[in-house]
Amino acid sequence: MANFIDTDNYSAILRDKCVNLAEQRILVSRLAGSEQANDLTVPPNCGGLGRIRHFSRHADPEWVPDPLHIDTASRALNLLPGEVLRAQVFQNAACNWRCWYCFVPFELLRASEKRSTWVTAGDLLDLYLAVSDRPPMLDLTGGQPDLVPEWVPWTMQLLRERELEGIVYLWSDDNLSTDYFWTQLSEKDRELVATFRGYGRVGCFKGFDALSFSFNTKASPDLFNRQFELMRRFVRAGIDIYAYATFTTPTPNGIEDSMKRFVDRLQDIAPNLPLRTIPLKIFPFRVVENRLSVNSPHLVAIEHQKVAIAAWRQELETRFSSELRGLSVVDVPL
Numbered sequence: 001m002a003n004f005i006d007t008d009n010y011s012a013i014l015r016d017k018c019v020n021l022a023e024q025r026i027l028v029s030r031l032a033g034s035e036q037a038n039d040l041t042v043p044p045n046c047g048g049l050g051r052i053r054h055f056s057r058h059a060d061p062e063w064v065p066d067p068l069h070i071d072t073a074s075r076a077l078n079l080l081p082g083e084v085l086r087a088q089v090f091q092n093a094a095c096n097w098r099c100w101y102c103f104v105p106f107e108l109l110r111a112s113e114k115r116s117t118w119v120t121a122g123d124l125l126d127l128y129l130a131v132s133d134r135p136p137m138l139d140l141t142g143g144q145p146d147l148v149p150e151w152v153p154w155t156m157q158l159l160r161e162r163e164l165e166g167i168v169y170l171w172s173d174d175n176l177s178t179d180y181f182w183t184q185l186s187e188k189d190r191e192l193v194a195t196f197r198g199y200g201r202v203g204c205f206k207g208f209d210a211l212s213f214s215f216n217t218k219a220s221p222d223l224f225n226r227q228f229e230l231m232r233r234f235v236r237a238g239i240d241i242y243a244y245a246t247f248t249t250p251t252p253n254g255i256e257d258s259m260k261r262f263v264d265r266l267q268d269i270a271p272n273l274p275l276r277t278i279p280l281k282i283f284p285f286r287v288v289e290n291r292l293s294v295n296s297p298h299l300v301a302i303e304h305q306k307v308a309i310a311a312w313r314q315e316l317e318t319r320f321s322s323e324l325r326g327l328s329v330v331d332v333p334l
């Protein structure tokens with residue numbers, strides 16, 4: 001039997017290690033000096049805790065465009081959406097999964113205090129506000145930020161107090177693995193997240209069927225279903241939510257059928273959810289190359305994603321009018 005991550009148990013262990021609720025501190029990765037820093041185009045900033053990320057709409061002409069951060073932030077901040085958007089990124093120091101294609105070195109996902117620093121949301125906000133040529137967007141990522149769901153409302157509260165709500169666009173990622181958003185936050189916190197002006201969230205589907213999901217994450221295939229359940233809850237909660245999906249898979253067999261079912265399941269949550277879902281192309285960053293062997297099945301999986309993206313495009317063309325497909329991702333109603 002395959003050796004899967006015990007996701008619920010490991011999530012609880014990591015949460016315990018990466019948040020201090022009494023002091024409202026979180027453990028954030030130190031990027032300076034890390035293996036990840038070698039893959040960055042611009043050196044880490046904010047005392048080594050942050051980085052500037054350039055989100056590009058057309059990163060690869062053979063893949064679908066990625067409008068997510070650009071269109072959502074531009075709409076919220078009344079900016080003209082362009083080709084590239086700069087964001088200030090901080091990464092929490094833990095993740096409960098181990099995606100083989102993760103561009104974060106695994107040593108930055110273990111909540112290791114040797115590789116991270118305890119900070120408050122206010123410390124990070126101060127660092128961000130002091131950045132010269134400050135990007136309009138603040139991206140709380142990881143790792144898996146939702147191991148510490150408090151990070152988002154803590155940051156929102158501070159932005160509101162400093163009268164920066166609607167002036168800074170706030171974004172957070174979620175790998176759709178835990179229900180901590182509902183079990184750890186208060187009703188008041190969830191209300192704040194749902195109503196804050198200028199916040200977007202993305203849930204990442206780590207595959208398009210149970211096999212690809214488990215192959216990609218090392219989590220049990222059963223948890224593929226949970227990804228949909230969690231996404232359904234976020235949609236129902238009225239949060240401005242979008243989705244990413246990765247299509248690397250170990251086998252070329254049955255991709256078209258699996259993709260149909262994947263799109264069916266997205267539509268079961270909300271008929272237009274596929275139009276708010278962006279497939280992400282997996283690139284072998286240096287960090288990833290270093291972790292793969294020459295004959296690794298993951299190298300073939302990179303090739304299979306090309307078949308999967310063709311199947312995805314086909315499904316969208318069949319199911320949605322060109323008018324709907326032409327909408328900005330921000331305007332797609334759920």
Ligand code: SF4
Pocket residue numbers: 095096097098099101102103104142143144175
């Ligand atoms: S869920 Fe995200 S942070 Fe965690 S291993 Fe996968 S890609 Fe990396």
